[in-house]
Amino acid sequence: MKTVGLIGCGAIGTVLAEAIERKLVVCDELVVFDVDKAKAEQLKAALKFPVTIVDSFEELLKRNPSVIVEAASQQAVKEYAPKIAAEGIELIVLSTGALLDLDVDLSRVYVPSGAIGGLDAISNAALVGVNEVVLASRKNPRAFEKNNRQPEVVYEGTAEEAARQFPRAMNVAATLALTVKPARVKVQVISDPNVERNTHEITLKWKFGEMFLRFANDPHPDNPHTSALAAWSAIKLLQELLCA
Ligand SMILES: NC(=O)c1ccc[n+]([C@@H]2O[C@H](COP(=O)([O-])OP(=O)(O)OC[C@H]3O[C@@H](n4cnc5c(N)ncnc54)[C@H](O)[C@@H]3O)[C@@H](O)[C@H]2O)c1
Known part of the structure:
Protein backbone atom coordinates (compact mmCIF):
# COMPACT_ATOMS: atom_id res chain seq x y z
CA MET A 1 0.00 0.00 0.00
CA LYS A 2 1.59 3.24 -1.14
CA THR A 3 0.29 6.32 0.62
CA VAL A 4 1.41 9.83 -0.29
CA GLY A 5 1.17 12.49 2.40
CA LEU A 6 0.70 16.09 1.30
CA ILE A 7 1.18 19.12 3.55
CA GLY A 8 -0.33 22.19 1.89
CA CYS A 9 -3.26 22.15 -0.52
CA GLY A 10 -2.54 25.41 -2.34
CA ALA A 11 -1.25 26.00 -5.85
CA ILE A 12 1.49 23.32 -5.86
CA GLY A 13 -0.42 20.78 -3.75
CA THR A 14 -3.36 20.96 -6.14
CA VAL A 15 -1.24 20.39 -9.28
CA LEU A 16 0.40 17.43 -7.51
CA ALA A 17 -2.94 15.92 -6.48
CA GLU A 18 -4.23 16.29 -10.05
CA ALA A 19 -1.13 14.43 -11.31
CA ILE A 20 -1.95 11.59 -8.90
CA GLU A 21 -5.53 11.56 -10.17
CA ARG A 22 -4.19 11.29 -13.73
CA LYS A 23 -1.99 8.35 -12.62
CA LEU A 24 1.20 10.19 -13.53
CA VAL A 25 2.18 9.22 -10.02
CA VAL A 26 1.08 5.76 -8.99
CA CYS A 27 -0.05 5.39 -5.39
CA ASP A 28 -3.05 3.94 -3.54
CA GLU A 29 -4.07 6.82 -1.33
CA LEU A 30 -3.46 10.52 -0.83
CA VAL A 31 -3.61 11.90 2.72
CA VAL A 32 -3.68 15.69 2.94
CA PHE A 33 -3.22 18.21 5.72
CA ASP A 34 -3.67 21.96 5.49
CA VAL A 35 -4.01 24.41 8.38
CA ASP A 36 -6.79 25.90 6.29
CA LYS A 37 -9.17 22.92 6.12
CA ALA A 38 -11.25 24.60 3.41
CA LYS A 39 -8.25 24.30 1.06
CA ALA A 40 -8.03 20.55 1.76
CA GLU A 41 -11.76 20.16 1.18
CA GLN A 42 -11.56 22.10 -2.09
CA LEU A 43 -8.76 19.82 -3.30
CA LYS A 44 -10.65 16.66 -2.34
CA ALA A 45 -13.87 17.88 -4.00
CA ALA A 46 -12.07 18.35 -7.32
CA LEU A 47 -10.84 14.73 -7.44
CA LYS A 48 -12.31 11.26 -7.85
CA PHE A 49 -9.12 9.68 -6.50
CA PRO A 50 -9.40 8.61 -2.81
CA VAL A 51 -8.25 11.55 -0.67
CA THR A 52 -8.23 11.44 3.13
CA ILE A 53 -8.23 14.78 4.94
CA VAL A 54 -6.60 14.81 8.36
CA ASP A 55 -7.03 17.50 11.01
CA SER A 56 -3.48 17.59 12.29
CA PHE A 57 0.09 16.89 11.31
CA GLU A 58 0.27 14.17 13.98
CA GLU A 59 -2.65 12.39 12.34
CA LEU A 60 -0.84 12.57 8.99
CA LEU A 61 2.20 10.87 10.55
CA LYS A 62 -0.01 8.14 12.04
CA ARG A 63 -1.15 7.22 8.51
CA ASN A 64 2.47 6.17 7.90
CA PRO A 65 2.83 7.57 4.36
CA SER A 66 5.60 6.22 2.12
CA VAL A 67 6.55 9.79 1.16
CA ILE A 68 5.42 13.20 2.41
CA VAL A 69 5.45 16.24 0.12
CA GLU A 70 5.71 19.63 1.81
CA ALA A 71 4.05 22.34 -0.29
CA ALA A 72 3.13 24.71 2.50
CA SER A 73 5.65 27.18 3.95
CA GLN A 74 9.13 27.49 5.42
CA GLN A 75 7.51 27.55 8.87
CA ALA A 76 5.89 24.19 8.13
CA VAL A 77 9.27 22.66 7.22
CA LYS A 78 10.85 23.97 10.42
CA GLU A 79 8.03 22.54 12.50
CA TYR A 80 7.44 19.19 10.82
CA ALA A 81 10.70 18.11 9.10
CA PRO A 82 12.48 16.98 12.31
CA LYS A 83 9.44 14.84 13.27
CA ILE A 84 9.20 13.35 9.76
CA ALA A 85 12.94 12.59 9.79
CA ALA A 86 12.58 10.93 13.23
CA GLU A 87 9.96 8.58 11.74
CA GLY A 88 12.32 7.72 8.84
CA ILE A 89 9.75 8.90 6.26
CA GLU A 90 10.99 10.34 2.98
CA LEU A 91 10.21 14.03 2.61
CA ILE A 92 10.13 16.24 -0.49
CA VAL A 93 10.61 19.89 0.47
CA LEU A 94 9.45 22.79 -1.69
CA SER A 95 9.96 25.55 0.89
CA THR A 96 13.71 25.00 0.69
CA GLY A 97 14.64 28.26 2.42
CA ALA A 98 13.88 26.52 5.71
CA LEU A 99 16.62 23.94 5.11
CA LEU A 100 19.39 26.57 5.13
CA ASP A 101 19.45 26.88 8.90
CA LEU A 102 17.64 23.75 10.03
CA ASP A 103 19.50 21.17 12.08
CA VAL A 104 17.83 18.03 10.78
CA ASP A 105 18.97 14.67 9.40
CA LEU A 106 18.79 15.32 5.65
CA SER A 107 19.41 11.73 4.56
CA ARG A 108 15.73 11.18 3.61
CA VAL A 109 14.99 14.78 2.65
CA TYR A 110 14.76 15.46 -1.10
CA VAL A 111 14.98 18.85 -2.78
CA PRO A 112 13.31 19.10 -6.20
CA SER A 113 14.75 21.56 -8.70
CA GLY A 114 11.67 23.73 -8.17
CA ALA A 115 11.25 26.76 -10.40
CA ILE A 116 14.75 26.39 -11.84
CA GLY A 117 16.80 23.53 -13.32
CA GLY A 118 20.20 22.46 -14.54
N1 LIG B 1 11.43 25.43 -4.48
C1 LIG B 1 10.87 26.25 -5.36
O1 LIG B 1 11.44 26.56 -6.41
C2 LIG B 1 9.50 26.77 -5.09
C3 LIG B 1 8.74 27.33 -6.13
C4 LIG B 1 7.47 27.78 -5.86
C5 LIG B 1 6.97 27.72 -4.56
N2 LIG B 1 7.75 27.22 -3.57
C6 LIG B 1 7.26 27.15 -2.18
O2 LIG B 1 6.38 26.04 -2.04
C7 LIG B 1 5.43 26.32 -0.98
C8 LIG B 1 4.01 26.05 -1.52
O3 LIG B 1 3.76 26.93 -2.61
P1 LIG B 1 2.27 27.20 -3.12
O4 LIG B 1 2.41 28.12 -4.27
O5 LIG B 1 1.55 25.92 -3.27
O6 LIG B 1 1.68 28.02 -1.87
P2 LIG B 1 0.14 28.34 -1.58
O7 LIG B 1 0.19 29.57 -0.72
O8 LIG B 1 -0.66 28.37 -2.81
O9 LIG B 1 -0.34 27.10 -0.70
C9 LIG B 1 0.24 26.78 0.54
C10 LIG B 1 -0.79 26.02 1.36
O10 LIG B 1 -0.14 25.53 2.53
C11 LIG B 1 -0.96 25.76 3.68
N3 LIG B 1 -0.07 25.90 4.83
C12 LIG B 1 0.76 26.93 5.14
N4 LIG B 1 1.44 26.67 6.27
C13 LIG B 1 1.03 25.45 6.70
C14 LIG B 1 1.36 24.63 7.81
N5 LIG B 1 2.25 25.03 8.74
N6 LIG B 1 0.77 23.41 7.92
C15 LIG B 1 -0.14 23.00 6.99
N7 LIG B 1 -0.51 23.74 5.92
C16 LIG B 1 0.07 24.95 5.77
C17 LIG B 1 -1.73 27.04 3.35
O11 LIG B 1 -2.92 27.12 4.09
C18 LIG B 1 -1.96 26.90 1.84
O12 LIG B 1 -3.18 26.26 1.53
C19 LIG B 1 5.67 27.79 -0.59
O13 LIG B 1 6.48 27.85 0.57
C20 LIG B 1 6.43 28.35 -1.77
O14 LIG B 1 7.26 29.44 -1.44
C21 LIG B 1 8.98 26.74 -3.82
Whole structure:
Protein backbone atom coordinates (compact mmCIF):
# COMPACT_ATOMS: atom_id res chain seq x y z
CA MET A 1 0.00 0.00 0.00
CA LYS A 2 1.59 3.24 -1.14
CA THR A 3 0.29 6.32 0.62
CA VAL A 4 1.41 9.83 -0.29
CA GLY A 5 1.17 12.49 2.40
CA LEU A 6 0.70 16.09 1.30
CA ILE A 7 1.18 19.12 3.55
CA GLY A 8 -0.33 22.19 1.89
CA CYS A 9 -3.26 22.15 -0.52
CA GLY A 10 -2.54 25.41 -2.34
CA ALA A 11 -1.25 26.00 -5.85
CA ILE A 12 1.49 23.32 -5.86
CA GLY A 13 -0.42 20.78 -3.75
CA THR A 14 -3.36 20.96 -6.14
CA VAL A 15 -1.24 20.39 -9.28
CA LEU A 16 0.40 17.43 -7.51
CA ALA A 17 -2.94 15.92 -6.48
CA GLU A 18 -4.23 16.29 -10.05
CA ALA A 19 -1.13 14.43 -11.31
CA ILE A 20 -1.95 11.59 -8.90
CA GLU A 21 -5.53 11.56 -10.17
CA ARG A 22 -4.19 11.29 -13.73
CA LYS A 23 -1.99 8.35 -12.62
CA LEU A 24 1.20 10.19 -13.53
CA VAL A 25 2.18 9.22 -10.02
CA VAL A 26 1.08 5.76 -8.99
CA CYS A 27 -0.05 5.39 -5.39
CA ASP A 28 -3.05 3.94 -3.54
CA GLU A 29 -4.07 6.82 -1.33
CA LEU A 30 -3.46 10.52 -0.83
CA VAL A 31 -3.61 11.90 2.72
CA VAL A 32 -3.68 15.69 2.94
CA PHE A 33 -3.22 18.21 5.72
CA ASP A 34 -3.67 21.96 5.49
CA VAL A 35 -4.01 24.41 8.38
CA ASP A 36 -6.79 25.90 6.29
CA LYS A 37 -9.17 22.92 6.12
CA ALA A 38 -11.25 24.60 3.41
CA LYS A 39 -8.25 24.30 1.06
CA ALA A 40 -8.03 20.55 1.76
CA GLU A 41 -11.76 20.16 1.18
CA GLN A 42 -11.56 22.10 -2.09
CA LEU A 43 -8.76 19.82 -3.30
CA LYS A 44 -10.65 16.66 -2.34
CA ALA A 45 -13.87 17.88 -4.00
CA ALA A 46 -12.07 18.35 -7.32
CA LEU A 47 -10.84 14.73 -7.44
CA LYS A 48 -12.31 11.26 -7.85
CA PHE A 49 -9.12 9.68 -6.50
CA PRO A 50 -9.40 8.61 -2.81
CA VAL A 51 -8.25 11.55 -0.67
CA THR A 52 -8.23 11.44 3.13
CA ILE A 53 -8.23 14.78 4.94
CA VAL A 54 -6.60 14.81 8.36
CA ASP A 55 -7.03 17.50 11.01
CA SER A 56 -3.48 17.59 12.29
CA PHE A 57 0.09 16.89 11.31
CA GLU A 58 0.27 14.17 13.98
CA GLU A 59 -2.65 12.39 12.34
CA LEU A 60 -0.84 12.57 8.99
CA LEU A 61 2.20 10.87 10.55
CA LYS A 62 -0.01 8.14 12.04
CA ARG A 63 -1.15 7.22 8.51
CA ASN A 64 2.47 6.17 7.90
CA PRO A 65 2.83 7.57 4.36
CA SER A 66 5.60 6.22 2.12
CA VAL A 67 6.55 9.79 1.16
CA ILE A 68 5.42 13.20 2.41
CA VAL A 69 5.45 16.24 0.12
CA GLU A 70 5.71 19.63 1.81
CA ALA A 71 4.05 22.34 -0.29
CA ALA A 72 3.13 24.71 2.50
CA SER A 73 5.65 27.18 3.95
CA GLN A 74 9.13 27.49 5.42
CA GLN A 75 7.51 27.55 8.87
CA ALA A 76 5.89 24.19 8.13
CA VAL A 77 9.27 22.66 7.22
CA LYS A 78 10.85 23.97 10.42
CA GLU A 79 8.03 22.54 12.50
CA TYR A 80 7.44 19.19 10.82
CA ALA A 81 10.70 18.11 9.10
CA PRO A 82 12.48 16.98 12.31
CA LYS A 83 9.44 14.84 13.27
CA ILE A 84 9.20 13.35 9.76
CA ALA A 85 12.94 12.59 9.79
CA ALA A 86 12.58 10.93 13.23
CA GLU A 87 9.96 8.58 11.74
CA GLY A 88 12.32 7.72 8.84
CA ILE A 89 9.75 8.90 6.26
CA GLU A 90 10.99 10.34 2.98
CA LEU A 91 10.21 14.03 2.61
CA ILE A 92 10.13 16.24 -0.49
CA VAL A 93 10.61 19.89 0.47
CA LEU A 94 9.45 22.79 -1.69
CA SER A 95 9.96 25.55 0.89
CA THR A 96 13.71 25.00 0.69
CA GLY A 97 14.64 28.26 2.42
CA ALA A 98 13.88 26.52 5.71
CA LEU A 99 16.62 23.94 5.11
CA LEU A 100 19.39 26.57 5.13
CA ASP A 101 19.45 26.88 8.90
CA LEU A 102 17.64 23.75 10.03
CA ASP A 103 19.50 21.17 12.08
CA VAL A 104 17.83 18.03 10.78
CA ASP A 105 18.97 14.67 9.40
CA LEU A 106 18.79 15.32 5.65
CA SER A 107 19.41 11.73 4.56
CA ARG A 108 15.73 11.18 3.61
CA VAL A 109 14.99 14.78 2.65
CA TYR A 110 14.76 15.46 -1.10
CA VAL A 111 14.98 18.85 -2.78
CA PRO A 112 13.31 19.10 -6.20
CA SER A 113 14.75 21.56 -8.70
CA GLY A 114 11.67 23.73 -8.17
CA ALA A 115 11.25 26.76 -10.40
CA ILE A 116 14.75 26.39 -11.84
CA GLY A 117 16.80 23.53 -13.32
CA GLY A 118 20.20 22.46 -14.54
CA LEU A 119 21.08 21.51 -10.99
CA ASP A 120 22.73 18.31 -12.22
CA ALA A 121 25.40 20.30 -14.12
CA ILE A 122 25.71 22.84 -11.31
CA SER A 123 26.20 20.19 -8.65
CA ASN A 124 28.78 18.46 -10.87
CA ALA A 125 30.75 21.73 -11.05
CA ALA A 126 30.30 22.24 -7.31
CA LEU A 127 32.31 19.06 -6.70
CA VAL A 128 35.34 20.93 -8.08
CA GLY A 129 34.33 24.27 -6.59
CA VAL A 130 32.38 27.18 -7.98
CA ASN A 131 34.14 30.54 -8.33
CA GLU A 132 31.08 32.70 -8.76
CA VAL A 133 27.34 32.15 -8.98
CA VAL A 134 24.80 34.89 -9.49
CA LEU A 135 21.00 34.54 -9.53
CA ALA A 136 18.95 37.38 -11.00
CA SER A 137 15.20 36.91 -10.42
CA ARG A 138 12.68 39.17 -12.14
CA LYS A 139 8.98 39.21 -11.37
CA ASN A 140 6.18 41.52 -12.34
CA PRO A 141 5.58 44.22 -9.67
CA ARG A 142 2.25 42.49 -8.91
CA ALA A 143 4.19 39.67 -7.25
CA PHE A 144 5.65 42.21 -4.80
CA GLU A 145 2.40 44.18 -4.48
CA LYS A 146 4.22 47.13 -6.07
CA ASN A 147 3.41 49.31 -9.05
CA ASN A 148 6.83 50.63 -10.17
CA ARG A 149 6.96 51.59 -13.86
CA GLN A 150 10.72 51.04 -14.28
CA PRO A 151 12.69 47.94 -13.22
CA GLU A 152 13.59 48.29 -9.56
CA VAL A 153 16.06 46.18 -7.59
CA VAL A 154 14.16 45.23 -4.46
CA TYR A 155 16.90 43.08 -2.98
CA GLU A 156 20.60 42.48 -3.46
CA GLY A 157 22.61 40.19 -1.21
CA THR A 158 23.03 36.59 -0.13
CA ALA A 159 20.73 33.68 -0.98
CA GLU A 160 20.18 32.99 2.71
CA GLU A 161 18.92 36.51 3.35
CA ALA A 162 16.84 36.50 0.12
CA ALA A 163 15.06 33.32 1.25
CA ARG A 164 14.43 34.91 4.67
CA GLN A 165 13.17 38.23 3.30
CA PHE A 166 11.02 36.63 0.58
CA PRO A 167 9.93 33.31 2.14
CA ARG A 168 7.28 32.71 -0.52
CA ALA A 169 9.14 34.04 -3.56
CA MET A 170 12.82 33.16 -3.22
CA ASN A 171 13.05 29.47 -2.38
CA VAL A 172 14.89 29.19 -5.71
CA ALA A 173 17.79 31.09 -4.13
CA ALA A 174 17.88 28.58 -1.29
CA THR A 175 17.76 25.62 -3.69
CA LEU A 176 20.72 27.05 -5.59
CA ALA A 177 22.60 27.77 -2.34
CA LEU A 178 22.10 24.16 -1.22
CA THR A 179 23.42 22.95 -4.60
CA VAL A 180 26.64 25.03 -4.76
CA LYS A 181 27.59 25.07 -1.10
CA PRO A 182 30.08 25.96 0.31
CA ALA A 183 30.17 28.58 -2.50
CA ARG A 184 27.91 31.58 -1.84
CA VAL A 185 25.20 32.71 -4.25
CA LYS A 186 24.86 36.43 -5.04
CA VAL A 187 21.19 37.27 -5.51
CA GLN A 188 19.40 40.15 -7.17
CA VAL A 189 15.60 40.39 -7.00
CA ILE A 190 14.05 42.79 -9.49
CA SER A 191 10.49 44.10 -9.62
CA ASP A 192 10.20 44.49 -13.39
CA PRO A 193 7.11 45.79 -15.21
CA ASN A 194 8.58 44.48 -18.50
CA VAL A 195 8.16 40.83 -17.50
CA GLU A 196 4.97 38.85 -17.14
CA ARG A 197 6.78 35.62 -16.41
CA ASN A 198 8.79 34.81 -13.28
CA THR A 199 12.28 34.87 -14.76
CA HIS A 200 15.35 33.37 -13.11
CA GLU A 201 18.82 33.75 -14.66
CA ILE A 202 21.74 31.85 -13.24
CA THR A 203 25.31 32.76 -14.24
CA LEU A 204 28.01 30.49 -12.95
CA LYS A 205 31.80 30.43 -13.33
CA TRP A 206 33.87 27.46 -12.29
CA LYS A 207 37.34 26.04 -12.89
CA PHE A 208 36.56 24.48 -16.27
CA GLY A 209 33.99 26.79 -17.78
CA GLU A 210 30.90 28.92 -17.43
CA MET A 211 27.16 28.33 -17.44
CA PHE A 212 24.19 30.52 -18.16
CA LEU A 213 20.68 29.20 -17.48
CA ARG A 214 17.45 31.10 -17.93
CA PHE A 215 13.95 30.09 -16.85
CA ALA A 216 10.85 32.08 -17.74
CA ASN A 217 7.87 30.59 -15.94
CA ASP A 218 4.22 31.57 -16.19
CA PRO A 219 3.01 32.62 -12.73
CA HIS A 220 0.34 30.34 -11.27
CA PRO A 221 -3.08 32.04 -11.53
CA ASP A 222 -3.79 31.47 -7.80
CA ASN A 223 -0.34 32.42 -6.55
CA PRO A 224 1.86 34.76 -8.63
CA HIS A 225 5.02 33.62 -6.80
CA THR A 226 4.61 30.03 -7.88
CA SER A 227 5.21 28.45 -11.27
CA ALA A 228 3.97 25.18 -12.68
CA LEU A 229 7.58 24.04 -13.11
CA ALA A 230 7.99 23.90 -9.33
CA ALA A 231 4.97 21.63 -8.97
CA TRP A 232 6.10 19.39 -11.84
CA SER A 233 9.59 19.08 -10.36
CA ALA A 234 8.02 17.68 -7.18
CA ILE A 235 5.79 15.35 -9.21
CA LYS A 236 8.82 13.98 -11.10
CA LEU A 237 10.72 13.40 -7.87
CA LEU A 238 7.69 11.75 -6.26
CA GLN A 239 7.36 9.46 -9.28
CA GLU A 240 11.02 8.41 -8.88
CA LEU A 241 10.79 7.87 -5.11
CA LEU A 242 7.65 5.74 -5.38
CA CYS A 243 9.21 3.58 -8.10
CA ALA A 244 12.48 3.07 -6.20
N1 LIG B 1 11.43 25.43 -4.48
C1 LIG B 1 10.87 26.25 -5.36
O1 LIG B 1 11.44 26.56 -6.41
C2 LIG B 1 9.50 26.77 -5.09
C3 LIG B 1 8.74 27.33 -6.13
C4 LIG B 1 7.47 27.78 -5.86
C5 LIG B 1 6.97 27.72 -4.56
N2 LIG B 1 7.75 27.22 -3.57
C6 LIG B 1 7.26 27.15 -2.18
O2 LIG B 1 6.38 26.04 -2.04
C7 LIG B 1 5.43 26.32 -0.98
C8 LIG B 1 4.01 26.05 -1.52
O3 LIG B 1 3.76 26.93 -2.61
P1 LIG B 1 2.27 27.20 -3.12
O4 LIG B 1 2.41 28.12 -4.27
O5 LIG B 1 1.55 25.92 -3.27
O6 LIG B 1 1.68 28.02 -1.87
P2 LIG B 1 0.14 28.34 -1.58
O7 LIG B 1 0.19 29.57 -0.72
O8 LIG B 1 -0.66 28.37 -2.81
O9 LIG B 1 -0.34 27.10 -0.70
C9 LIG B 1 0.24 26.78 0.54
C10 LIG B 1 -0.79 26.02 1.36
O10 LIG B 1 -0.14 25.53 2.53
C11 LIG B 1 -0.96 25.76 3.68
N3 LIG B 1 -0.07 25.90 4.83
C12 LIG B 1 0.76 26.93 5.14
N4 LIG B 1 1.44 26.67 6.27
C13 LIG B 1 1.03 25.45 6.70
C14 LIG B 1 1.36 24.63 7.81
N5 LIG B 1 2.25 25.03 8.74
N6 LIG B 1 0.77 23.41 7.92
C15 LIG B 1 -0.14 23.00 6.99
N7 LIG B 1 -0.51 23.74 5.92
C16 LIG B 1 0.07 24.95 5.77
C17 LIG B 1 -1.73 27.04 3.35
O11 LIG B 1 -2.92 27.12 4.09
C18 LIG B 1 -1.96 26.90 1.84
O12 LIG B 1 -3.18 26.26 1.53
C19 LIG B 1 5.67 27.79 -0.59
O13 LIG B 1 6.48 27.85 0.57
C20 LIG B 1 6.43 28.35 -1.77
O14 LIG B 1 7.26 29.44 -1.44
C21 LIG B 1 8.98 26.74 -3.82
